[in-house]
Amino acid sequence: MKTPGEIRSQSHADMTLPPRCLACPVQASSLCGAIGEEAAKALAAISHRMRIPAGRAIYGATQPARSFAIIVSGVVKLVTAKPDGRQQIVGLQFPSDFVGRPLMEPTSLSAEAATTLELCCFSGRAFEALMRDHPDIERALLKRILGDLDRARDWAFLLGRTTAQEKVATLLHVIAERLTRPPSHEMKDEPRRIGLSLPLSRMEIAECLGLRLETVCRQMTRLRSQGIIATSGRRRFEVLDMDALKQCAPGLAMSTPA
Amino acid sequence: MKTPGEIRSQSHADMTLPPRCLACPVQASSLCGAIGEEAAKALAAISHRMRIPAGRAIYGATQPARSFAIIVSGVVKLVTAKPDGRQQIVGLQFPSDFVGRPLMEPTSLSAEAATTLELCCFSGRAFEALMRDHPDIERALLKRILGDLDRARDWAFLLGRTTAQEKVATLLHVIAERLTRPPSHEMKDEPRRIGLSLPLSRMEIAECLGLRLETVCRQMTRLRSQGIIATSGRRRFEVLDMDALKQCAPGLAMSTPA
């Protein structure tokens, strides 16, 4: 590794963000958009794009990988599995979210690609070193983790205090919100109808919500018969009436990214 | 690494930790024990002890208080309440845990004293300023928040994938663990029997676990009839067989503090 001398500070002035950053769909709403220009350039210098197929584990028991990433496209599911076979998806990470556990030892939690992913990766060592040099990176990360914490707690409310109907409606609403505005768009004329590709199977939805897959099916059938959503094929689905969907969901502060 | 400012470290050198810190039961296991001596002294300089009666809100909708604290004794419950009246306790904070939301706007989450509390408080502004000057404070905080995040996700597993029996057993186990070793004691000869004062009412336990209070009662009765726990009065309870209790609880990585 280069000594932290002249190269870093001097050549930063004329360094420019690489084209992939300038064209990055999540730049504005991700960690890189929340830090100073100099830090952003330094971060860009250690980043590389990576494409990961659906189903692959990013980290977990098998791979305690000390490497971090920002999601450019796709969805990551965070799974806890217990020895007796039960498992629960305890969180979803969407484009612009951060994935990884800087400073912390790996736990029983694992992260898997729910869909094909495009990641902007940072090697663990380099990222942690950069955090030390650039306080604003550390601060931005802290804010983001605090956002994750809020969402984890909203998730707990969802699991503890709602009916199957509300659970399914809320999850679909969150997915629709997070996947239809890849960059944190201002909510202009929010369209009533939107169509998208569901990043999760019925089984995975059930694992998110602490339900059985049959129950998820039934609730989706119900929402379909109420004219709130439509589905075709296994993954394509459409929100026909966003307001009605929101109606079915309790509180939900979950949608807002960190 | 200690290039910046001999002056600072020198003037701090003759400062000493106040007596209340030296005698503090949670010093070693809390944030202050995870930072450098200089930072610890600076933190001590802006801290003050505060006693809060059970039931009082620490922050929340009513009081978006920008002030932070470390719990010296007592238990804090984190509550989300929705307009329709439903509410869920989404986390408990025990002695040595950090309470507050630096850098973040207040949310719908509120924190309340479950028992009488003894807090070591920091004014929000001063603490945030100190974070800027002392990277190790910020780093320690980040680690702690990551620990909270893990626990929040364990909580989600508990709510989503377990029976009423397991929920109650797990919560009692966590409470017993966290309240019987105020400082992070090494697990020596873990006693089979321990007695303590339950920090939560049956109703609050139910709110933690997404259950009804009658269900909590029934499960406690069951554990009692199995000879695993004993209760007397409303708040006093005793673990008669720690192993059996652990047996009833699934995974639970929840007990370990950040």
Add this chain to the structure above:
DNA sequence: CGGGTCGTTGACTCGAATCAATATAGGTGG
């Protein structure tokens, strides 16, 4: 010592789980 809150227990209901049978999508090889 009385009153009210909190806890316990019982009888019954209901929502989601479970068990089981099809139906459909979407990929594969002929």
Add this chain to the structure above:
DNA sequence: CCACCTATATTGATTCGAGTCAACGACCCG
């Protein structure tokens, strides 16, 4: 390209755990 095949999704019938409603009992306060 089509027919087949398997994983996934849907629907139905039934069971069971937790919720609900209700009564009673115990603790703790003044």
